[in-house]
Amino acid sequence: MKTKAKRSTICVQGGWNPKKGDPRVLPIYQSTTFKYDTSDQMGRLFDLKDAGYFYSRLQNPTTDAVASKIADLEGGIGAILTASGQAANFFALTNICEAGDHFVCSASIYGGTYNLFGVTLKKFGIDVTFINPNDTDEVIEKAFRPNTKALFGETVSNPTLEVLDIEKFARIAHQQGVPLIIDNTFPTPINCRPFEWGADIIVHSTTKYMDGHASAIGGCVVDSGNFDWAAHANKFPGLCTPDPSYHGLTYTETFGKMAYLTKATVQLMRDLGSTQSPMNAFLLNLGLETLHLRMPQHCKNALLVSQYLEANDKIAWVNYCDLPSSPYYELSKKYMPKGSCGVISFGLKGGRESSIEFMDSLKLAAIVTHVADARTCVLHPASHTHRQLSDQQLADAGIRPDLIRFSVGIEDPEDIIADIQQALDKI
Ligand SMILES: *Cc1c(COP(=O)(O)O)cnc(C)c1O
Numbered sequence: 357m358k359t360k361a362k363r364s365t366i367c368v369q370g371g372w373n374p375k376k377g378d379p380r381v382l383p384i385y386q387s388t389t390f391k392y393d394t395s396d397q398m399g400r401l402f403d404l405k406d407a408g409y410f411y412s413r414l415q416n417p418t419t420d421a422v423a424s425k426i427a428d429l430e431g432g433i434g435a436i437l438t439a440s441g442q443a444a445n446f447f448a449l450t451n452i453c454e455a456g457d458h459f460v461c462s463a464s465i466y467g468g469t470y471n472l473f474g475v476t477l478k479k480f481g482i483d484v485t486f487i488n489p490n491d492t493d494e495v496i497e498k499a500f501r502p503n504t505k506a507l508f509g510e511t512v513s514n515p516t517l518e519v520l521d522i523e524k525f526a527r528i529a530h531q532q533g534v535p536l537i538i539d540n541t542f543p544t545p546i547n548c549r550p551f552e553w554g555a556d557i558i559v560h561s562t563t564k565y566m567d568g569h570a571s572a573i574g575g576c577v578v579d580s581g582n583f584d585w586a587a588h589a590n591k592f593p594g595l596c597t598p599d600p601s602y603h604g605l606t607y608t609e610t611f612g613k614m615a616y617l618t619k620a621t622v623q624l625m626r627d628l629g630s631t632q633s634p635m636n637a638f639l640l641n642l643g644l645e646t647l648h649l650r651m652p653q654h655c656k657n658a659l660l661v662s663q664y665l666e667a668n669d670k671i672a673w674v675n676y677c678d679l680p681s682s683p684y685y686e687l688s689k690k691y692m693p694k695g696s697c698g699v700i701s702f703g704l705k706g707g708r709e710s711s712i713e714f715m716d717s718l719k720l721a722a723i724v725t726h727v728a729d730a731r732t733c734v735l736h737p738a739s740h741t742h743r744q745l746s747d748q749q750l751a752d753a754g755i756r757p758d759l760i761r762f763s764v765g766i767e768d769p770e771d772i773i774a775d776i777q778q779a780l781d782k783i
Pocket of ligand 1 (some may be wrong): 442
């Protein structure tokens with residue numbers, strides 16, 4: 357698909373360009389392996405002298421087609437699919453951070469990412485400093501060290517719905533000579549394109565809106581091609597000095613702008629094997645074909661539901677970045693003028709007990725450990741994901757005991773509101 361096409365056209369037709377007699381629909385290349393005619397042909401692939409498929413742990417035509425659709429949607433030069441959003445974040449960081457390195461990260465991020473960075477990567481010798489994303493440039497810059505390799509943030513944080521000032525983060529990162537990595541899962545490229553605001557690398561949990569039907573776990577790493585690794589060669593030896601596992605090839609010299617993604621594929625994927633299966637990539641592609649239709653409906657429904665809740669006297673508070681009452685309203689309008697996403701959170705005046713009673717009374721909205729799905733779903737972090745914590749510990753973690761995370765689906769908004777209404781009536 358030519359990158360000139362509009363995003364909705366890329367959603368429907370991007371990635372897969374069938375030639376004469378090819379299947380019109382992206383086929384599932386359910387094959388681990390690919391055939392060659394001579395030993396030399398295969399050998400050249402292993403030396404990275406020729407490009408081609410040889411083993412689906414590294415690359416597969418189905419996953420590649422879907423990755424290239426997402427790259428086009430984000431306006432990047434390429435992408436790789438990973439087995440999950442967690443794997444995407446792991447790859448995005450460890451592709452440029454080694455033991456002894458450090459990176460700076462917004463504290464307003466998804467809990468799974470927080471654990472990956474703060475616990476598991478620390479065990480690998482990669483240190484992180486979590487910062488308040490609303491602090492000034494000067495305060496955030498103090499977190500940087502000579503061994504800092506990246507700055508990381510989420511466009512819209514899960515579940516606190518804080519909107520990141522991407523331009524500010526890009527300015528700070530580039531001042532420090534490191535790339536800005538953005539998790540763009542919640543808005544998707546339909547609502548926000550972080551590369552246009554200076555981000556260098558984008559990661560996604562494709563499990564959420566991109567798949568949209570809660571059928572396949574997946575992730576994606578997209579490169580803008582804008583960060584000049586070679587200009588900071590001393591910071592990024594993995595990209596700018598020879599790789600002994602490929603006879604001393606240097607990624608920036610051999611692959612230019614594709615250095616980052618090539619290293620992630622031929623070194624990290626080869627060694628860690630967290631690739632997305634062709635079957636899951638096929639399902640993800642079906643989701644992507646309607647992403648441009650679903651996102652506006654999620655945003656429209658979420659706004660209607662949050663306005664309804666704000667006007668209801670049993671509701672203590674509502675948090676949705678597209679409501680004028682949100683402290684993030686201005687940033688949301690700047691970065692996501694068409695709307696942010698379908699996730700909102702709120703609390704009931706009766707506190708934790710009422711929140712539980714309310715959720716148990718819902719009929720259309722299902723209690724599931726998921727967000728960003730076509731079906732409306734709901735979760736109570738204090739009873740589920742953060743269940744072991746006391747009210748005081750919850751407060752320290754920024755999770756109110758009464759917080760209900762409500763992921764507004766694409767059903768008729770009147771039915772969603774009627775369901776909330778009948779559940780509130782029981783309290
Ligand atoms: C869900 C999520 C992840 C993790 O993705 P998985 O596909 O569940 O591994 C990462 N970042 C954000 C913002 C998420 O919502």
